[in-house]
Amino acid sequence: MMNANLQSLLQEMTLDEKIAQLMQLATPFFEGSKDEGQITGPLASMKVSEANIQNTGSVLGASGGAKEAISIQAAHLKKNRLRIPLLFMADVIHGYKTIFPVPLAIGCSWDLDGAQESAEIAAKEAAASGVHVTFAPMVDLVRDPRWGRVMESTGEDPFLNSEFARAFVRGFQGNDLKNNKEAVAACVKHFAAYGAAEGGRDYNTVNMSERQLRESYLPAYQAALDEGCEMVMTAFNTVDGIPATGNQALMRGLLRGEWQFDGVLISDWGAVKELIPHGVAEDEKEAALKAIQAGVDIEMMTSCYIDHLKELVLSGKVDEALIDEAVLRILNLKDKLGLFENPYRGADEALEKELVLSDGHRKASRELAAKSSVLLKNNGVLPIQKDKKLAVIGPFAQSGDILGPWSFLGSKEKAVQLYDGLKAKTDPSLLTTALGCDIESGTEEQINEALRTAEDADLIILALGEASEMSGEAGCRADIRLPEVQLELAAKVKLLGKPVVAVLFNGRPLDLHGIWDEADAILEAWYPGTEGGTAIADLLFGDKNPSGKLTMSFPYSAGQVPVYYNHFNTGRPKGAPDAQERYVSQYLDIPNEPLLPFGYGLSYTTFDYAEAKLSDAVLTPSKPISLSVQISNTGSYPGEEVVQLYIRDVSGEIVRPLKELKGFKKIALNPGEKAAVTFDITEEQLRYYHSDLSFKSDAGKFIAYVGTNSHDCSALPFELTTD
Numbered sequence: 088m089m090n091a092n093l094q095s096l097l098q099e100m101t102l103d104e105k106i107a108q109l110m111q112l113a114t115p116f117f118e119g120s121k122d123e124g125q126i127t128g129p130l131a132s133m134k135v136s137e138a139n140i141q142n143t144g145s146v147l148g149a150s151g152g153a154k155e156a157i158s159i160q161a162a163h164l165k166k167n168r169l170r171i172p173l174l175f176m177a178d179v180i181h182g183y184k185t186i187f188p189v190p191l192a193i194g195c196s197w198d199l200d201g202a203q204e205s206a207e208i209a210a211k212e213a214a215a216s217g218v219h220v221t222f223a224p225m226v227d228l229v230r231d232p233r234w235g236r237v238m239e240s241t242g243e244d245p246f247l248n249s250e251f252a253r254a255f256v257r258g259f260q261g262n263d264l265k266n267n268k269e270a271v272a273a274c275v276k277h278f279a280a281y282g283a284a285e286g287g288r289d290y291n292t293v294n295m296s297e298r299q300l301r302e303s304y305l306p307a308y309q310a311a312l313d314e315g316c317e318m319v320m321t322a323f324n325t326v327d328g329i330p331a332t333g334n335q336a337l338m339r340g341l342l343r344g345e346w347q348f349d350g351v352l353i354s355d356w357g358a359v360k361e362l363i364p365h366g367v368a369e370d371e372k373e374a375a376l377k378a379i380q381a382g383v384d385i386e387m388m389t390s391c392y393i394d395h396l397k398e399l400v401l402s403g404k405v406d407e408a409l410i411d412e413a414v415l416r417i418l419n420l421k422d423k424l425g426l427f428e429n430p431y432r433g434a435d436e437a438l439e440k441e442l443v444l445s446d447g448h449r450k451a452s453r454e455l456a457a458k459s460s461v462l463l464k465n466n467g468v469l470p471i472q473k474d475k476k477l478a479v480i481g482p483f484a485q486s487g488d489i490l491g492p493w494s495f496l497g498s499k500e501k502a503v504q505l506y507d508g509l510k511a512k513t514d515p516s517l518l519t520t521a522l523g524c525d526i527e528s529g530t531e532e533q534i535n536e537a538l539r540t541a542e543d544a545d546l547i548i549l550a551l552g553e554a555s556e557m558s559g560e561a562g563c564r565a566d567i568r569l570p571e572v573q574l575e576l577a578a579k580v581k582l583l584g585k586p587v588v589a590v591l592f593n594g595r596p597l598d599l600h601g602i603w604d605e606a607d608a609i610l611e612a613w614y615p616g617t618e619g620g621t622a623i624a625d626l627l628f629g630d631k632n633p634s635g636k637l638t639m640s641f642p643y644s645a646g647q648v649p650v651y652y653n654h655f656n657t658g659r660p661k662g663a664p665d666a667q668e669r670y671v672s673q674y675l676d677i678p679n680e681p682l683l684p685f686g687y688g689l690s691y692t693t694f695d696y697a698e699a700k701l702s703d704a705v706l707t708p709s710k711p712i713s714l715s716v717q718i719s720n721t722g723s724y725p726g727e728e729v730v731q732l733y734i735r736d737v738s739g740e741i742v743r744p745l746k747e748l749k750g751f752k753k754i755a756l757n758p759g760e761k762a763a764v765t766f767d768i769t770e771e772q773l774r775y776y777h778s779d780l781s782f783k784s785d786a787g788k789f790i791a792y793v794g795t796n797s798h799d800c801s802a803l804p805f806e807l808t809t810d
C-alpha cells in the first residue's frame with residue numbers, strides 16, 4: 088500500500104478506530120476470538136471493550152508460535168471493519184528459542200559479525216513464529232553492576248555500544264523488511280539513559296547534564312536509528328526531572344525534531360500510567376495528554392489512551408492531528424512490513440519447526456558463547472588435559488539455568504549443562520559431580536558430600552553464579568559478591584589443596600572477593616545460552632582458546648561503583664608525580680582501580696606488541712594520521728586478540744576522559760605468526776560536545792594508546808592543528 092493509500096485509509100477511520108490503533112494488548116485479550124479465552128490477573132483490570140479489542144493496533148508477547156499468530160490475525164481481520172492487520176511484537180532479546188549468550192556477553196566477544204548473525208537467527212525463528220517486531224536492541228550505556236539490567240546491554244563504552252547497536256539492527260531487520268519475511272523490525276530501547284538509574288536501583292531517577300547525555304548515553308540510540316531501526320521505546324526513568332514517556336524536549340525536540348525520527352515510538356510497559364506515581368500527572372487523563380504531546384504513539388499495557396484520548400480530542404485539549412500522525416506512523420510500519428499484502432507475513436508452522444533450535448542455529452550459538460566467555464585468571468591450570476580426573480562441583484554443574492534473563496521461550500531443559508558438555512569430550516569415568524550447595528542456601532552435608540566427591544580428582548571445576556532472576560529487570564543487588572554459601576563452598580574446596588578452576592554464570596560484573604584468591608583460574612561464562620555446556624567444555628579443554636574481553640569493568644568492590652575506564656582525572660589524581668599522600672582523590676581502604684579493567688581478558692597464548700608508530704606526530708582536519716603496531720603470537724596456541732585504540736585529549740574546553748575507545752580490531756594468529764594492525768586517526772574522532780553543545784574538536788595535544796586492554800597499553804603523543 089502506498090503512502091497515499093495510507094492517507095486515504097486514515098480518512099476512512101473513525102476517531103475510535105484511530106485511538107485503538109495506539110493501543111497494545113497482550114495475547115490473552117484475543118483469546119476471546121477463540122471463544123474459550125479468559126482475561127485474568129492484572130490484565131482484567133484493563134476494562135477494554137470488545138469493540139476496542141477489534142480495533143487494536145498491536146499485540147504484545149506473541150509467544151504461542153505461528154499457529155496462534157495466524158489464528159489471532161485471521162479472527163481479527165474478520166472482525167476489523169477496515170481489515171487493518173495487527174502488528175505482533177515480542178521481546179526477542181538474545182535469541183527466540185535458540186538462545187545466544189546474554190548481550191553483555193556478546194559485547195565481550197567484540198565480534199560484530201557474530202552479534203549480527205545472532206540477531207539474524209533470532210529474527211528468522213521469531214518471524215517464522217509470527218513475530219513482526221522485536222523489542223531489541225537494548226543499548227543503554229551501563230556503569231553500575233548493581234543494576235540488574237546491565238546484562239541486556241553491551242557495556243560501558245559509547246563507541247562500542249554504538250557498533251553493537253548497528254550490528255544488532257542489521258541482523259534483525261536485514262535490508263528489505265517488506266520482502267524478507269525472515270526479518271523483523273527492531274525497536275531500540277530504552278530512550279533515554281535508563282542505564283544511569285541512581286544507585287543501580289531499577290526504575291530509579293536519572294539525573295545528568297544534557298552534555299553528558301549527548302556525549303555518553305545518546306550515541307548508541309542514534310547509531311541504531313542511523314542503521315534504520317524502525318522503532319524506539321521510551322525509558323521508565325526521568326530525564327532532567329521529567330519522565331521520558333512524557334518528556335517533550337526529549338521526544339519531540341530531540342528524537343523527532345533534531346534526529347528526524349519518524350518511526351513508531353512506543354512507551355515501555357505501563358510507563359504512560361506511571362506518569363502519575365512519578366508525580367507529573369494527576370490522573371490517567373493527564374498522563375494520556377502528556378504522553379501524546381510528547382509523541383508517544385503506542386501505549387503499552389495500560390489504557391490511558393483508549394479511555395481518555397477521545398474526550399481530550401473532543402474537548403479541544405488534544406489536536407486530532409496528533410492522533411492522526413501517530414496512527415499514520417503505525418500504519419506505515421505495517422505497510423513497510425508488507426502486512427497489508429500478507430497479514431500473516433513470515434508465520435509458517437512448518438518453517439518454524441524446521442528453524443527453531445536447528446543444528447545450524449545451535450552451532451552459531453555455541454560459537455558465539457565460546458567467543459563471549461572471558462578468561463579472567465589463569466595460573467597455568469587451563470587448558471585441562473583430557474586424561475585428568477575432574478570433579479565438577481557447584482550449583483551450576485548440572486543446571487539448565489544458563490540461558491539468562493529475557494529468554495522466555497528458551498527451554499532450560501534443552502540447554503547443554505556444563506557437566507554434559509564436559510562428559511561429551513572426555514572419558515565419563517574420569518568425571519564426578521556434586522551440587523555442593525544451592526544458589527543461595529545449602530547444608531553442611533551438601534558441602535561435605537562435594538568434598539568427598541572431589542577427593543580423588545586431579546582438578547576441581549567449581550561452577551558458581553547467580554540464578555537468572557538475580558539479574559535482568561528488577562534484579563538489582565547491593566552486594567554483588569557471589570552468594571555467601573557459594574563462597575563458603577569455594578573456601579572449603581580450596582582447602583583440599585587441588586587445582587581449582589571457577590566457571591562463573593552470572594548477569595553482571597561481580598565483586599570477586601572470596602573466589603579470586605581461592606581459584607587458580609576463573610572463566611567468566613556469563614549466561615552462555617542453549618549451547619553453554621558445550622562451548623565452555625571447548626574452552627576448558629583447549630579445543631578453543633578464550634578471546635573475550637570485558638566490556639564492563641569488574642569493580643574491586645561495590646564501594647567503588649560506578650567504576651568505569653573512561654572517567655575524568657580530577658584535580659587531585661592519585662599517583663600523580665606531585666601528589667600528596669592524603670589529599671588526593673582516593674579511598675583509604677581500597678584501590679581506585681577496578682579489579683579488572685574494560686577491555687581485559689586472557690588467552691591460552693601470549694601476544695607481544697612491538698613498538699607502535701604514528702605516521703606523523705601532527706594531524707589536521709584534512710590530513711589524518713595512522714597508528715600501526717605489529718602483534719605476534721608468542722605462545723603455543725592459535726588465538727585471537729582484540730587490539731584496542733584509545734585516545735586522550737590532554738586539554739579541552741570541557742574536561743575529557745582519561746581514555747576513550749576509538750577503534751578495535753580482532754585478529755587471529757597462529758603460534759609464531761605476526762600481523763600489522765593499522766588504525767586511522769581523524770579529526771572527526773577528536774570531536775566532543777562543548778559547553779554550548781557544539782560538537783567540534785580543539786587544536787592541541789592528544790595521546791593515542793594502543794594495547795591489549797584499557798589499562799595495559801602504550802602511549803603515543805600527537806598534536807591536532809588547523810589546516
Ligand code: BGC
Nearest residue numbers: 178222276277320355356560
Ligand atoms: C521492559 C522492556 C520490555 C517490555 C515488554 C518492560 O518491562 O522494560 O524492556 O520490552 O517490558 O516486555
